[in-house]
Amino acid sequence: MTEQSTNEARRTGPKLSFILPLIGFLILAGFAAAALFATLSGSRNPAQLPSVLISKPAPATPVPLLDNGLGTLDLADFAGEPLLVNFFASWCAPCRAEAPALALLAEGVTVIGIAYKDKPADTSAFLTQFGNPFSAIGVDRDGRLGFAWGVYGVPESYVIGSDGTVLLRHAGPIDRRVLDEVVMPAIKDAR
Amino acid sequence: MKPVLRSCGVMFLLAAGIFVGGIFGGITTPAMAITAEEMLDDPTLESRARELSKQLRCLVCQNQSIDDSDAELARDLRREVRGQLMTGATDSEIIETLRGKYGDYLLLNPPISSGTYILWLAPLAVLIGGAGLVLAARRTRRTGAATGQAQEQSQEQSQEQPHEAVAGSDDQASRSGFGAGSGSGSGSGFGFGSGFGYIYFAGGALVLAASLGLYLMLGRADLGDQPLAQRQAEIETAAKAQNQQAETLAAALARAKQQTIDEPTNVGNWLRLAQAAAMADDNQTEIRALTTAREMTGDDVTVKSMLAEALSRAAGGQITVPARTLIASVLASSPDEPRALYLAGLAAYQDEDYARAVSIWQRLRTVSVDDAPWMSLLDDNIADAAAAGGIDIPEAQSRPGPDEADIAAAAEMSDEDRTAMIEGMVSGLAEKLAENPDDVEGWRRLGRAYEVLGRPEDAASALISAANAVPQDIDQQVTTLQMIVTSGLGRQYITPASRLIERATLLAPDRLDLLFLRGHFAKLEGRTDKARELWQRLLGQLPSDSPYIDDLKAAIAAL
Numbered sequence: 001m002t003e004q005s006t007n008e009a010r011r012t013g014p015k016l017s018f019i020l021p022l023i024g025f026l027i028l029a030g031f032a033a034a035a036l037f038a039t040l041s042g043s044r045n046p047a048q049l050p051s052v053l054i055s056k057p058a059p060a061t062p063v064p065l066l067d068n069g070l071g072t073l074d075l076a077d078f079a080g081e082p083l084l085v086n087f088f089a090s091w092c093a094p095c096r097a098e099a100p101a102l103a104l105l106a107e108g109v110t111v112i113g114i115a116y117k118d119k120p121a122d123t124s125a126f127l128t129q130f131g132n133p134f135s136a137i138g139v140d141r142d143g144r145l146g147f148a149w150g151v152y153g154v155p156e157s158y159v160i161g162s163d164g165t166v167l168l169r170h171a172g173p174i175d176r177r178v179l180d181e182v183v184m185p186a187i188k189d190a191r
Numbered sequence: 192m193k194p195v196l197r198s199c200g201v202m203f204l205l206a207a208g209i210f211v212g213g214i215f216g217g218i219t220t221p222a223m224a225i226t227a228e229e230m231l232d233d234p235t236l237e238s239r240a241r242e243l244s245k246q247l248r249c250l251v252c253q254n255q256s257i258d259d260s261d262a263e264l265a266r267d268l269r270r271e272v273r274g275q276l277m278t279g280a281t282d283s284e285i286i287e288t289l290r291g292k293y294g295d296y297l298l299l300n301p302p303i304s305s306g307t308y309i310l311w312l313a314p315l316a317v318l319i320g321g322a323g324l325v326l327a328a329r330r331t332r333r334t335g336a337a338t339g340q341a342q343e344q345s346q347e348q349s350q351e352q353p354h355e356a357v358a359g360s361d362d363q364a365s366r367s368g369f370g371a372g373s374g375s376g377s378g379s380g381f382g383f384g385s386g387f388g389y390i391y392f393a394g395g396a397l398v399l400a401a402s403l404g405l406y407l408m409l410g411r412a413d414l415g416d417q418p419l420a421q422r423q424a425e426i427e428t429a430a431k432a433q434n435q436q437a438e439t440l441a442a443a444l445a446r447a448k449q450q451t452i453d454e455p456t457n458v459g460n461w462l463r464l465a466q467a468a469a470m471a472d473d474n475q476t477e478i479r480a481l482t483t484a485r486e487m488t489g490d491d492v493t494v495k496s497m498l499a500e501a502l503s504r505a506a507g508g509q510i511t512v513p514a515r516t517l518i519a520s521v522l523a524s525s526p527d528e529p530r531a532l533y534l535a536g537l538a539a540y541q542d543e544d545y546a547r548a549v550s551i552w553q554r555l556r557t558v559s560v561d562d563a564p565w566m567s568l569l570d571d572n573i574a575d576a577a578a579a580g581g582i583d584i585p586e587a588q589s590r591p592g593p594d595e596a597d598i599a600a601a602a603e604m605s606d607e608d609r610t611a612m613i614e615g616m617v618s619g620l621a622e623k624l625a626e627n628p629d630d631v632e633g634w635r636r637l638g639r640a641y642e643v644l645g646r647p648e649d650a651a652s653a654l655i656s657a658a659n660a661v662p663q664d665i666d667q668q669v670t671t672l673q674m675i676v677t678s679g680l681g682r683q684y685i686t687p688a689s690r691l692i693e694r695a696t697l698l699a700p701d702r703l704d705l706l707f708l709r710g711h712f713a714k715l716e717g718r719t720d721k722a723r724e725l726w727q728r729l730l731g732q733l734p735s736d737s738p739y740i741d742d743l744k745a746a747i748a749a750l
Contacts (some may be wrong), residue, residue, distance in 0.1 A: 017324065022394070029398075040409070049250060052294040067568060071575035096429035103663050117263075121507050125472045128629065129436050131663050143267055150292040152250035152264050173425060 051169035073138035090126035106133035474505035496530035545580025
């Protein structure tokens with residue numbers, strides 16, 4: 001009997017009811033492995049949400065300028081070159097960490113700052129302490145502008161093309177790696 | 192087939208348990224992050240607001256709805272929802288507005304779109320697939336049982352019959368797979384004897400080995416958490432930098448305070464205390480120090496203006512009534528005091544009296560020297576005020592510069608006169624910079640002026656101050672160092688220079704001109720080996736056609 005069923009098994013090959021779960025498992029494992037390696041290599045970040053603004057014109061909600069609250073910030077004044085718009089706040093610790101990278105970026109690219117939900121006096125003190133890489137700073141005291149841009153936390157940065165369309169959103173601080181691998185390529189493409 | 196069904200049953204029970212647990216867990220969770228003052232008075236609108244909030248994801252705590260989340264953003268979104276409800280927007284209008292800002296991810300129930308088909312169809316596919324498997328299993332068992340009967344009756348080997356082949360191999364396979372066969376003929380043990388038993392064994396071993404490998408590579412307890420550790424390190428560095436900064440400022444403030452205690456009759460000490468307090472964001476101390484300085488100087492106009500500025504800064508930029516009184520009294524005695532003029536213009540601007548703001552600021556413009564540091568800010572302010580008030584400003588007035596007469600006059604000056612004029616400007620600038628040491632542009636100008644005057648030591652000091660004002664600016668560090676080296680002051684300024692070098696090396700360790708400077712100062716310090724090493728490194732990095740190569744080789748040889 002034993003020998004007989006063994007022979008039968010050899011002849012008919014594996015059964016469907018075992019192959020199917022195996023295939024299912026392998027597919028799932030494949031997805032998991034792909035996600036894991038994408039995360040490790042940095043090309044996938046689950047914390048980065050897609051922005052609905054991509055390829056759309058940047059919102060033009062007017063906000064006052066930080067310099068003594070005179071005048072309003074208008075991104076159209078900077079049209080014709082790619083920009084980086086950086087939402088920051090003096091109360092935000094990672095905003096301090098990205099100060100050196102922004103300073104580096106500002107050597108070749110116009111960087112616009114939006115002080116998000118921050119007191120102007122605190123913002124000024126923050127800029128004195130950590131340096132001011134910004135060509136212009138808008139004051140978004142109540143977060144209206146942030147809402148228009150779909151900002152969900154600071155720091156958050158947007159690369160804007162010469163024509164004023166949003167090309168990239170990066171949530172979280174810009175360090176050297178992000179600068180070299182994410183921000184600079186987007187700006188290069190925009191040029 | 193039975194073990195398969197049994198494990199399916201166990202899995203079903205588990206799933207049901209998780210489901211039921213989830214329901215009860217959901218009921219017992221204390222929901223409601225909303226505070227009383229956020230709620231709307233109208234109970235119908237408020238209940239609509241709650242329903243909407245439960246459908247919207249908080250993008251900060253991504254597995255909570257904005258109804259559950261205490262995050263700042265969730266509160267903003269709750270306010271936005273209620274604000275729109277008050278204006279009479281429908282539920283779907285509100286959801287559409289928010290989705291327009293934050294995208295589909297905002298919705299806890301993802302909409303069916305090309306990207307989410309898998310999400311919505313997968314459960315259906317699993318259900319259909321599962322039903323198919325169960326049906327197939329039932330049919331196999333029925334035919335298997337019938338064949339078994341026939342087999343018992345005939346006691347014949349009938350391997351060629353397709354029914355029996357299917358049933359027999361199925362029995363065998365279920366044993367090999369689960370190692371717990373309940374039928375007859377368990378002599379083949381774990382099924383190593385059967386051909387595909389090996390496949391399962393190998394597959395299982397492969398999965399185990401791969402898991403172990405992945406664990407050792409990425410998941411070991413002694414390895415840091417990958418993204419979290421990195422983020423925390425960043426936050427820690429930032430916090431450390433901030434603490435350091437705060438400590439430096441606090442120490443400077445404490446030193447300045449001590450000086451006013453040691454020598455309370457020195458006005459300079461009180462002014463320095465005011466400045467340190469302003470840097471450390473301590474408005475109250477600044478105001479106290481300036482008040483003391485004002486009493487000691489007998490209402491000096493500059494001190495009074497500084498006090499007015501400090502009072503306004505403490506009020507978040509608003510020119511307050513006491514500040515206005517001070518400004519008015521300053522301008523009554525000296526109508527050209529620049530700080531008071533600037534603040535008076537700002538006060539007029541804040542009163543929306545734009546014509547007055549423009550006229551005051553234009554007055555400031557005419558009394559300021561052309562390269563005063565506030566000029567560009569002032570021009571912007573004048574333009575803003577003019578735009579806000581619809582005032583036309585003549586071009587010539589808004590951008591005056593040295594006219595031809597001024598240039599001619601300067602050209603006709605004797606060398607002595609010109610030097611005297613520059614000296615006058617320089618001492619004024621130096622005084623201003625003592626008050627405001629962060630003015631990099633001012634330090635650079637002062638440095639250039641001293642170079643023109645033939646005072647290289649003073650020029651080097653000014654440029655070191657410029658480099659200290661912008662410690663992150665690598666170019667300024669290098670420019671200052673180059674100036675020190677080219678004026679032959681390296682030995683004299685070796686201590687401040689080595690600080691600049693340290694700073695610059697951290698910023699750009701491989702910068703070529705920095706490598707040269709580092710080598711130069713190493714040589715001055717007598718560390719010949721270090722100098723040789725740095726210059727050799729530079730030599731290796733210079734392009735082969737660089738004109739500096741011969742000089743550098745000679746310098747290395749001279750070490």
